[in-house]
Each structure stands twice: as structure tokens, then as C-alpha cells.
Amino acid sequence: MAFVAQNLANVAPFLALSVGIAAYAGATGADGLIARAFTGSPAMMIFVAALVGGLSPFCSCGVIPLIAALLAMGVPLSAVMAFWLASPVMDPSMFVLTAGVLGIEFAIGKAIAAVSLGIFGGFVVHTLSSSGALSDPLRDGVGNGGCGGAKVRTVRPVVWKFWSDDERVSKFWREGIKTTLFLAKWLTLAFILESLMLAWLPADLVASLLGGSGIAPIGIATLVGVPAYLNGYAALPLVGGLMGQGMAPGAGMAFLVAGGVSSLPAAIAVWALVKREVFFLYLGLALAGSFVIGVLFQLWTAL
Incomplete structure (x- = not known):
């Protein structure tokens, strides 16, 4: 319970900012502007x-409200x-700490890896979407591209100072509360599972699995990184300690x-948020991309 409360408190400012931005965009009508920023040539968008x-x-959690809004539109x-x-x-802060x-x-390698992974996943999804697949990614009840798509196609005035309009104020609070409850429910469950993982997964077992050199540790690090990952900041000292014990740099990057x-x-x-096929595609892209990035980083550091 203490672990869950502490993690919810730590992530609360970032989630509050994300929820506030999403609710503000909906209340002012600026969500249409956000969506139009993702228009144009598919390759350029990616x-x-x-x-x-x-x-x-x-x-990874704070971006969820924005993603939901973009997909719904x-x-x-x-x-x-x-x-x-x-x-x-x-x-930016992660770059400095890393x-x-x-x-x-x-x-620098991790920054390049982030952009490269995004480009890789974007073009894989674009290829699949060109064949007619993945046309409706959101789960039922989360949203769809119908009325949201109209916001992209139809230019409507944006009211930045929405607080003078009662209807827009009501929409701001409605969207904010809905998104907050949605995230709080799933994040609470996630942190409960994470606390159990930390209690029952010995740290020395992780170290033994990720030690050594070659491609095998990179593959193991990719798979182990999914359930054993703490968070971006807590994972850095762990990886630093493992690399000090002989873990390959590529395995650390993949992890x-x-x-x-x-x-x-x-x-x-x-x-x-999304349907099962999109979820498993997301996991597959993350794992395959992370493994390739680990191998390439290992080759880079060996030069």
C-alpha cells in the first residue's frame, strides 16, 4: 500500500499536467489544432x-491522455x-541523468534509439494500415474517428479563454474527471503488480540473467526488461551496477x-485503451526494436 501510494504521488504532477492539457484542448477546441499537426505526408508525420x-x-503513462485524444480524433x-x-x-531530464x-x-545512443524506434514502429504500422488493417484501433467506448475526424477536416474557432463560456467550462471538468478516473484505476492496478514483482523477483537473479556478452544476453535483457523494469530513473543505477559487473552495453541498452x-x-x-491486436503489435514492435537497438549499440561500442 505504501509503495502504491508513493508511486501515485510521484507520478501525480506529470499526470495532472497531461490531464489538464488534454481537458484544456477539448474545452477550447484546440484539440483540432493538435490533430492537424499530425496531418500531411504519412512519412513526414512519422x-x-x-x-x-x-x-x-x-x-509512458503521462502520454496516454494525449494518445487517446489523437486516436479518437x-x-x-x-x-x-x-x-x-x-x-x-x-x-531532456532523462538525457542529463543518463x-x-x-x-x-x-x-546519445539512447536518444537516437528513441527516435529510431518511433520511426521503425511508425512505418511498420503504416505498411499494415495500407492493406486495410488496424483501421479502428480504439476499444469500444473509448472513442472513434467519427466526430473526432470531423474536427480535423472542419476548421472551427478556438476559444483560448474558455472560462467565460459555461458550456466549455463544464466540458473541461467533465473531460478532466473522466481521464483522471480512467488513469487512476489502471495505474493503481499497475503499481500493485509492480510492488509484488519487486517483492518476489530477486535482484541477484536479474543480475545473473543479464551477465555475460554476445547476442544471447541482449535477447534476455530485452525480455527481462519488460517485467523487471522499475522506471526510467530507478533503472539507470541498476543498469550501471550490472554493467560494472560485466553486463554488455548492448544488453543494458536493450533493457x-x-x-x-x-x-x-x-x-x-x-x-x-486499444484493441488486442494493436496492443500485441505495440509489444512486438517494442521488443523487436529494442533487441535490434541493443545489437547495434553493442556493435557501436565495440568500434
């Missing part, structure tokens, strides 16, 4: 979304997936990237 995701300060899943995959891997704990080379994208809070929130 590149821009991956770059913005790699530089944004959103964590009919923004292509390829661009959203690019943003979604890149966003939790790196942000450079301090693991070195500037590791920080951080895979765990960051598919951590328990993020995965549970994604499961609640």
Missing part, C-alpha cells in the same frame, strides 16, 4: 512524431505509434529501451 516523442517530457495510428514508442524512452550515470555516449516502452503502467494503460 518522422516528426518520432522526433517530438523523443524530445517530449512525457513519461482519427489521427493515423502510424504517426501516433511513432510518438507513442519514442516518448517514454527519452526526455549522461551522468552511464556516460554521454550511452545518453532500458524495452522496459521504458513496455513498463507495467504503460502496458496496462495501453491494454485498456
